[in-house]
Amino acid sequence: MDIEHHLRNHKEEISQKWFDLLTCTYPQESVRLLKKESNQFANPVGSTFRTAISQILDEFLGENRAEALAPLLDKVIRVRAVQSFAPSAALSFIFGLKTIAAGVLEEELAEGEVGIDDLRGFERKVEGLGLLAFDVYTGCRENLFEIKVAEIKRNTRRLLERAQIIIGDSDSE
Amino acid sequence: MAKVPKPSELKLEHKFPETGWMDTPAVFSPGNFSYPGKAKNLKVLGLANPREWSPTDDDWKLPSDWKKILLEGLRERLDKYRSLKVFMDICVRCGACADKCHFYLGSGDPKNMPVLRAELLRSVYRKEFSLAGKLMGKMVGARDLTEDVVKEWFMYFFQCTECRRCSLFCPYGIDTAEFTIIGRELLNLIGCNIDWVVGPAANCYQTGNHLGIQPHAFKDMLEFFVDEIEAVNGIRIEPSFNRKGAEVLFVTPSGDVFADPGTYTLMGYLMLFHEIGLDYTWSTYASEGGNFGFFTSHEMMKRLNSKMYAEAKRLGVKYIIGGECGHMWRVVNQYMDTVNGPADFLEVPVSPITGTRFDNAASTKMIHIVEFTADLIRNGKLKLDASRNDNHIVTYHDSCNTARGMGFLDEPRYVLNSVCNNFHEMPPNTIREQTFCCGSGSGLNNDEFMEMRMRGGLPRANAVRHVHDKFGVNTLSCICAIDRAVLPTLMNYWVPDVSVYGLHELVGNAMVMEGETERTTDLRGEPLPGMEDNENEDI
Numbered sequence: 001m002d003i004e005h006h007l008r009n010h011k012e013e014i015s016q017k018w019f020d021l022l023t024c025t026y027p028q029e030s031v032r033l034l035k036k037e038s039n040q041f042a043n044p045v046g047s048t049f050r051t052a053i054s055q056i057l058d059e060f061l062g063e064n065r066a067e068a069l070a071p072l073l074d075k076v077i078r079v080r081a082v083q084s085f086a087p088s089a090a091l092s093f094i095f096g097l098k099t100i101a102a103g104v105l106e107e108e109l110a111e112g113e114v115g116i117d118d119l120r121g122f123e124r125k126v127e128g129l130g131l132l133a134f135d136v137y138t139g140c141r142e143n144l145f146e147i148k149v150a151e152i153k154r155n156t157r158r159l160l161e162r163a164q165i166i167i168g169d170s171d172s173e
Numbered sequence: 174m175a176k177v178p179k180p181s182e183l184k185l186e187h188k189f190p191e192t193g194w195m196d197t198p199a200v201f202s203p204g205n206f207s208y209p210g211k212a213k214n215l216k217v218l219g220l221a222n223p224r225e226w227s228p229t230d231d232d233w234k235l236p237s238d239w240k241k242i243l244l245e246g247l248r249e250r251l252d253k254y255r256s257l258k259v260f261m262d263i264c265v266r267c268g269a270c271a272d273k274c275h276f277y278l279g280s281g282d283p284k285n286m287p288v289l290r291a292e293l294l295r296s297v298y299r300k301e302f303s304l305a306g307k308l309m310g311k312m313v314g315a316r317d318l319t320e321d322v323v324k325e326w327f328m329y330f331f332q333c334t335e336c337r338r339c340s341l342f343c344p345y346g347i348d349t350a351e352f353t354i355i356g357r358e359l360l361n362l363i364g365c366n367i368d369w370v371v372g373p374a375a376n377c378y379q380t381g382n383h384l385g386i387q388p389h390a391f392k393d394m395l396e397f398f399v400d401e402i403e404a405v406n407g408i409r410i411e412p413s414f415n416r417k418g419a420e421v422l423f424v425t426p427s428g429d430v431f432a433d434p435g436t437y438t439l440m441g442y443l444m445l446f447h448e449i450g451l452d453y454t455w456s457t458y459a460s461e462g463g464n465f466g467f468f469t470s471h472e473m474m475k476r477l478n479s480k481m482y483a484e485a486k487r488l489g490v491k492y493i494i495g496g497e498c499g500h501m502w503r504v505v506n507q508y509m510d511t512v513n514g515p516a517d518f519l520e521v522p523v524s525p526i527t528g529t530r531f532d533n534a535a536s537t538k539m540i541h542i543v544e545f546t547a548d549l550i551r552n553g554k555l556k557l558d559a560s561r562n563d564n565h566i567v568t569y570h571d572s573c574n575t576a577r578g579m580g581f582l583d584e585p586r587y588v589l590n591s592v593c594n595n596f597h598e599m600p601p602n603t604i605r606e607q608t609f610c611c612g613s614g615s616g617l618n619n620d621e622f623m624e625m626r627m628r629g630g631l632p633r634a635n636a637v638r639h640v641h642d643k644f645g646v647n648t649l650s651c652i653c654a655i656d657r658a659v660l661p662t663l664m665n666y667w668v669p670d671v672s673v674y675g676l677h678e679l680v681g682n683a684m685v686m687e688g689e690t691e692r693t694t695d696l697r698g699e700p701l702p703g704m705e706d707n708e709n710e711d712i
């Protein structure tokens with residue numbers, strides 16, 4: 001049995017721990033809000049995180065396809081990319097998965113169902129996830145700069161047109 | 174050399190401090206504040222302490238008696254505004270408002286909780302104006318007014334869009350937006366304001382609109398749109414400018430004149446007025462419906478608002494119709510009557526087409542174009558082909574100002590349902606009175622504030638994404654010029670498949686005009702549903 005199989009057996013526990021790890025990067029008053037099991041529109045960040053984490057785990061412990069994981073990671077990282085975190089702090093939750101995995105597999109490790117090499121292998125896989133997260137984060141930040149430029153263009157295109165800087169150039173939007 | 178931290182160490186290294194709020198100073202970093210007002214703009218408006226400075230500087234170059242100015246200013250306002258005094262005293266810190274602010278939901282920064290935002294001012298009030306506060310200080314939530322407190326005010330009163338969502342949930346009806354309004358007014362007394370507010374206000378004061386477009390340029394811009402409409406449906410519209418004796422003066426936010434996609438909404442107005450043969454005029458002097466004075470002080474709001482009325486008087490019109498705007502209407506609906514009204518020299522608006530008398534505007538003599546259009550449709554005065562908007566699966570964003578500020582909820586929906594066939598509401602706790610702000614209102618729609626805007630707009634975008642995923646919504650409609658400017662940006666970041674349309678753009682698409690040539694495109698020049706092939710042939 002591979003390590004992912006064992007981890008899937010602990011999925012609920014891992015989800016919860018990973019979610020806790022992610023939310024504890026916020027101030028205490030806000031952790032309470034994020035953890036509240038309220039309506040998804042009343043607690044948009046908390047519920048986005050909760051759902052996304054579960055989906056990321058399903059894919060990561062299952063087929064682990066990068067093209068499927070990227071949009072799932074994006075759900076969490078897009079939020080963190082505009083909050084006041086340094087890039088390292090925004091993404092550190094990914095690596096926490098290593099410690100969480102070792103923790104939930106304590107018994108399996110003790111009983112030799114999961115070997116230390118399996119765990120090391122899994123940790124390398126988490127590092128791969130971290131690299132993917134880095135790409136996603138960069139994409140979000142680039143997007144942030146693009147939208148600034150696009151907004152300025154939208155706000156001034158007509159004036160430029162009037163000044164005949166752009167003549168009949170409809171591709172300029 | 175510093176060691177590379179382990180991941181387990183990193184997770185602790187977040188920016189949010191663990192000290193109590195009073196001991197946590199505001200940290201200005203790129204993306205969380207707006208640039209300060211430029212000295213030249215402050216001078217134009219006659220505002221205090223014009224100078225060049227930056228919030229990231231240690232020394233804000235405040236006037237030497239800044240503390241006295243602020244405390245006197247606060248005392249004066251406590252005497253003048255009873256609501257402020259009441260709001261200072263009655264909050265029981267129940268927390269019902271805490272998680273209702275879009276900025277708090279998106280940022281997780283506790284000082285964006287409405288109750289704490291108000292507490293920034295209230296703590297000083299307690300210290301200076303209450304005996305308990307004087308004696309017991311921090312124990313009763315009182316603190317001294319220091320330069321750090323001023324910095325904190327600047328940070329958080331310019332991280333509030335005055336949207337009033339929080340007030341809806343407060344059992345006592347405390348309106349945190351009023352704290353922000355007063356807080357900004359006080360900051361203005363010592364020269365702490367943002368350029369995105371005072372710049373447009375100064376332009377408006379001098380030239381008549383926020384961008385400072387001069388009369389001839391304003392007229393040119395409108396003539397562009399006349400050409401574009403003619404290219405779409407063959408109809409030549411001839412708007413008039415500064416025409417004395419017209420029945421109606423039309424005033425819209427200048428954003429509609431220069432910023433896409435507001436420009437298409439403006440084409441919709443032009444088409445509508447032409448089609449019904451309204452006797453109206455544009456003014457190149459009162460060429461701004463918006464009022465950034467409102468984000469500065471009550472006095473500045475009054476000054477900018479009076480311009481529209483002075484122009485209505487000069488031209489001798491009967492009443493004013495205003496375009497799709499948000500805060501313009503908050504000012505007209507909530508303040509105009511007491512600051513500049515009643516406008517006795519004008520008449521109660523009566524639609525010349527339907528005969529409907531708008532008694533709701535009996536004193537301000539100014540009606541919103543959406544109520545005017547809704548009345549036309551209800552009376553069957555417009556020929557509409559909603560199928561022309563069949564490529565749009567539409568939802569509607571209630572602007573805070575029209576929805577919460579003036580209770581304008583059903584008219585826009587009525588018009589929408591008349592001009593398009595696919596309309597889906599967002600979830601109930603995100604619309605109508607409970608609408609989530611765009612995150613960029615009250616003068617915060619500048620690009621240096623982008624990260625905070627994306628945080629503040631997150632709850633709104635989250636609801637749009639929901640209807641996008643569930644019903645395939647691809648069009649977010651609105652009736653506010655700031656929304657039209659900022660929602661495309663918000664969508665671009667959070668829900669990139671959704672485009673933003675002003676309501677009268679959709680009206681312009683659906684309206685079948687007398688004498689029009691066969692229409693193949695919408696106002697953006699994109700093929701109408703079913704006309705995609707024609708388009709290809711042209712190419």
Ligand code: SF4
Pocket residue numbers: 263264265266267268269270271287288342343344345346347
């Ligand atoms: S809901 Fe009202 S009373 Fe309760 S904390 Fe907020 S402002 Fe105070």
Ligand code: SF4
Pocket residue numbers: 273274275276285286287290332333334335336337338339340349350353610
């Ligand atoms: S008025 Fe709006 S932005 Fe200001 S504190 Fe209340 S909910 Fe937040």
